[in-house]
Amino acid sequence: MHASSSNMIKNGFSFVFIILLLSLPFHGNSQNNDPNQEQNILLGLKQQWSNPPSLSHWTPSSDHCTWPEIACTSGSVTGLVIINGSITEAIPLSICDLNNLTHIDLQLNYIPGHFPTVLYNCSKLEYLDLSNNYFIGTVPDDLDRLSPQLQVLNLSANNFTGDIPAAIGRLLNLRALQLTANLFNGSFPPDIGHLSNLEELSLSYNAFSLQSIPNSFAKLKKLRNLWMTEANLIGEIPDSIGNMSALESLDLSTNQLSGGIPGSLFLLSNLTFMYLYNNRLSGPLPQSVEAPKLQILDVSKNTLNGTIPIDFGKLTSLTGLALNFNQLSGEIPASIARLPQIVNIKLFTNNLSGVLPPEFGRYSKMETFQVSENQFEGEVPKYLCENKVLRGVVVFDNKLRGGLPDSLGDCSSLEVVRVHDNKLSGRIPDGLWTSENLTSLMISNNLFSGELPHKLGPKVGLLELMNNHFSGSIPPSISSWENLKVMRASNNLLRSAIPQELTALASLTILSLDGNQLSGSLPSNIVSWASLTSLNLSRNQLSGGIPTTMGRLPDLNSLDLSENAFSGQIPPEFDSSRVSFLNVSSNRLSGRIPSLFENEAFQGSFLNNSGLCSDIASLGLSTCGAETRKSNNFPSGLIAAVSSTAAVAFLAVCLYTMYVCRSYRRRKQVSGSTWKLTSFQRLNFTEAIILSSLRDENQIGSGGSGKVFCVPISRSGEYVAVKRIWDNVKLDEKQFLAEIRILGTMRHSNIVKLLCCISSETSKLLVYEYMENQSLDRWLHSRNRSHNISGHVVLDWPKRLQIAIGAAHGLTYMHHHCSPPIIHRDVKSSNILLDSKFNAKIADFGLARKLIKPGEPNTMSVVAGSFGYMAPEYAQTRRVSEKIDVYSFGVILLELITGKEGHYGDESLSLAEWAWRHIQQGKPILDIMDEDLKDPLYLEDITTILKLGLICTSTSPSSRPAMKDVLQILLRCGPISDKTNGNEYDAAPLLQSSDPEICFQSD
Known part of the structure; x- marks a missing residue:
């Protein structure tokens, strides 16, 4: 559910509770308690709750009826409301000695234990809210022993398990029942249908056993809100649900419902919100439509087919229409464009065609217009920003022609424009370039022409212009585009030199200017590109030398300068760079290549440079020797x-x-002042050997915390890797030593060994075993795939599966065999190192944390990790558990299968989201696979691992398997020698519930 919709429902939910609270009768006390006695009872409660600070004002010297947590009627206590009061003890038996208590609200505390049956003694209870506490176990079968006058029961956000008891159907005066977000794994009873007074029912976010919607629910004639999001619903939506005449809000999203949408739903006169997205609904949309109050209709991510009914134009209260990710065809009825309240349109990823109705936005305050990935023709509607509130235009991947409407140039509210992959032409409206709120402008793969603007909007961070007809030079005023992070302008007609002013863009991370007509030498001063990770200038007419400062860019990972006229040497500064992809082929370079690139991972990177030499024969270059020296x-x-x-x-x-x-x-x-050596393994070197080798020529990398050196420790060719923590990084000595001791005591063949720590007052050195084949990402994401001597692809499927199994072994050890468990928090392909035999080992534990108890989550003060690998719940809430590592490992599985990077896509799309979308669209699995893996022999195993990767990257942590289960599934696909001793793991229960129809669903 989208944020705006969630807020509307949440606000409505709160309003309902207020109304219910106000309508609850506060009875006179037929059994009046002595006020002094009631105060003593309350003070006793405070004491039994260990005197929480929130109740410090409860003192004998004050009137208890004036305490803000207490409501009194005729001098007697009738209400007890302690919200977020830090209560950590169970509810005492004495609470029901307050004989006239009708209202108890203890939400947002830390109350432990089972359901408090002591509340059975509160004979007048009408309102009970125990949500957001730490209750466990099952809800008791005799729950109907609660007061028969009970009208509101809220047990949401606890840890209740098992079934919801049938006894709940005997609380006949219930008007609101909330059981959201527990751990229920049994069933919910049809007996709920007996609650004829029920107005609110929420069973969302529970892992119930598979169950259909009971027909008895149709008897809830007073029910206004029915919320069963993510509740493992199956079967069809019963047509009788249309008999719930009072229904205002219906949310059955993210389930496994099938069949068609009952037409009776569209006849409900009070229905305001209908959320049916993320199901398996099929068939055409109902043709007969009334629902005069319907405001939001979201049936996206199903397999609905047919056309959009003309009757949808009758939904005059509709503000949001989401039919995306279906199989709808035909044209959009023009009447929808004339709806007076419609502000959000989501029709993307269907088979819709025809011309977009031109009146969209003319009669309503359109905010978002998303119709991408269809077959629309004609022009972009010209009235979209008629009312000056349009925030997003997303129409990419259609067959639209003509120019962008001039009105988009006078639309200051615009934030995102995605019109790429069409047949649009002409010039971009001047005002669009400079729009003050624009953040993303993606217009690639069209026929646009003209020159680049002299001024760009102050918030633009993403600019994609590839494959158009833009001409002229890059303006010197580009230095004012200060917030630009990504600029892709490949395959245009840009000419002249690259201006020095371009290097002023300090926030730039990706710059692609390949396939243009740029000439001259590169700007010499590019040190300000400290954030640059990818630079592609290939297929131009650039000349001169490669600037030495390019080798010092701290984050540069990918560099393509091929097919130009560069001359001179490759600067030796590249030996200390972090470049993992390099292509300088087809230039005029000479001299020895830097030692960093003298391995097979860079085969093909230096071809067609007659003056380059190397001692690695497989790189295809001449050997550096006497002849090379003579040639000088x-x-x-x-x-x-x-x-x-x-x-x-x-x-x-x-x-x-x-x-x-x-x-x-x-x-x-x-x-x-001396160096202190703390060893964790038996060592065959001294600190003197390490210290004497920390020279620039031995540096092999650097990161956020320091430099990494390759240090020889013997004449026989043994090496170690040494990470030197930056001198300016302040570390707590005790904490630092405590953490490295934990890592030093880990003994596993798939975790990089920490050999020792060498420290002084000013420096810290961590010494690790050396991994000859460096990191997985260097082999996986190099454009020129790595080959061995015999010419076969090194990272074929058996090799990739071997790497996956090794990494899974390491994470399984951390999660399930360390006490307490250790969470890595930064699992990614660059932190998986490979030895000489391509055995994988987990590395870089700079962000690792211990859990308090197995399975118990922690909350970090700061989110740290890498985009594309970070689990959504961690990024949003900072809460960590083993499942965030499982998510990251799932991304690595997808990398191994697709060959794409974890952050594949634009700033708002990761590899996991791209892969989910691909499968949801029903595209063949072969299309997602790396070209080097399309061997029929391995197709079944690759398909299994792809499913596993998608399961691991589920947006819900509870849907992800544990690492030990992931490992066992991988072992089933591995060679016989990798399987456990005759105890093969049956992956079927996990994968059977994960076919594309069921589990391949993600926002």
């Missing part, structure tokens, strides 16, 4: 002079180094 054609006299000078300089450096070292030893002896 330096005069022999100059070489001799340089050699002599170098020898003298070398001798001077050696003498100076000896002097410095002796001075250092003397200073260290005087100051007493």
Whole structure:
């Protein structure tokens, strides 16, 4: 349910409770308590609740009827309302000694234990709210022993399990029953249909056993709100539901309902909200429609077919229409465009066609217009922003022609414009470029022309112009586009040099200018591009040298300079870069390639540069040697002079180094400052070996916390990896040592070994085992796929499955074999390292945290992690559990299958969301697979693992399996040697409930 809809229902829900509360009769006390006695009872409650600070004002010296938590009628206590009062103890038996108590509200506390049957003794109770507490166990079968006068019962957001008892149907005066967001895993009783006075019923967000909507519910003639979101409903929506004449709000979304939508629903005269999205509903939409009060209709993410009924134009109160992700065809009835209240249109991802009705927005205050991924022709409706409140235009992937309407250039409310993948042409309205609230402008794959603007809107962060006919030069005023993060302008007609002013964009993360007519040399001063992760300038006419500062960009991960006229050497600064994809082929470069790239992961990166050389034969370059040196054609006299000078300089450096070292030893002896080594494994090196090798030429990477070095520790070719924590990073010494001791004590073949820690007063060094094949992302996302000597793809499916199984072993150990469990919090392909045999090991525990108890969530003060891998509940609530690692691992499974990066897509779309959408649209699984994996021999296993990846990336944490279950499913697809000792795991129960029709559903 969207936020606006949720808020409307929430507000309506609160309003209903207020009305119910006001309508509850406050009886005179036929059994009047002595006021002093009632105060003593209340003070006794406070004491039994361990005197919470929220009740500190409950004192004998004040009148208890003046306490804000107490309501009195005729001097006797009738209401007790303690909300968010930090109560951590059970409800005492003495609470019902308040004989006239009718109203109890203890929501948002920490009350533990089973359902408080002590409340059976409150004989006059009419209102009971125990929501948002820590109750456990089942709701008792004799619940009807509660007061027969009870009108409101709210047990939402607790931990109740099992069935909802049939006894609840005997509380005949109930007007509101809320059991939302518990752990019910049994059934709900048809007996609820006996509650003839019921007005509110909410059973949402419970994992009930599969169950259909009982026909008895149709007898609830007074029911106004029925909410059963995500309740494991199956079967058809009974046509008799149309007999619930008082129904105002119906939410049956995110279930497994099938069949058609009953036409009787559209005849309900009071119906205001109808949410049926995320089900398996099929068939045509009902043709007979009345529902004069219907405001929001959301039946998206089903398999509905047929056309949109003309009668929808009768829904004059409709404000939101969501029919997206269905199989609807035909045209949009023109009458819908004339609805006076319609503000949100979502018809994307269907088979709709024809011309978009031109009057959309003319008669209503249109806010969002989303009709992408259809077959619409004609023009973009020109009145969309007639009322100046339009926030989003999303019409991509259609067959629209003509230009963008001029009215979009006078629409300051616009935030998102996505018109890419059409046949639109002409110039972009000037006002659209500079719109003050615009954040995303995506107009790629059209026929637009003209020049880039001199000014861009102050909030634009995403600008995509690829595959159009934009011409002219990049304006120097581009330096004013200060909030731009992503600029993709590939395959246009841009010319001239890249202006120095472009380097002023400090927030830029992705810049793609490939396939243009740019010329001249690159700007030399690009150090301000500190946030840049991807740069593509291929297929231009650029020349000159590659700036040395490019090798120092701290976050640059992907660099493509191919098919230009660059000359000179590849700067040695790249040896300390983080570049994992590089393509400089088809240039005029010369000299030895940096050692960072001398491995098979960069095969194809340097071709067609006759002057480049390498000692790695598989890179396809000449070998660096005597011939290479001769080709430099330096005069022999100059070489001799340089050699002599170098020898003298070398001798001077050696003498100076000896002097410095002796001075250092003397200073260290005087100051007493020493390095402390804390070992976690048996070591065959000393701290002196490590310290002497922390030189720039040994640096292999850097991150947010420091630099990483590859250090040789023996002449036989042994290495270790050393992470040096930045000197300016302040660490609590005790906490730091405590955390690394935890990591140091972990013993598992799929977790990178922490060998030791070397620390001084100013520096911290962590020494790990060295992983020859570096990180998974370097092999997986390189455009030029890695090959071994025999020419076969290294990362074929067996190799990828081996990596997945290894990583799963490591996470399973952390989650299920460490006490307390350890959550990594930053599982991603760059943190999965590969040894010489491609065995996977989990690395980088900088964000790892211990859980208090197995399965118990924690809340972090700050969200940390990587976009594309971060579980939605963690990003939104900062609450962590093992399931956030499961989500991240699911993304890695999708990476292994698709070959795409975890953040694949735009700023609002991740690989997981892209994959879910692909499956929801019913597209073949082959289309999602990496080209290198399309071997029929492995198709069944790959399909199984794809399903597993999607299950792991479910938006609901409770829907994700535990890592131990994930591992067992992977082992079933692995080689025989990987399976457990004769104890094969049956994955069928998990995957049978996860076919594309059922589990491939995500917002």
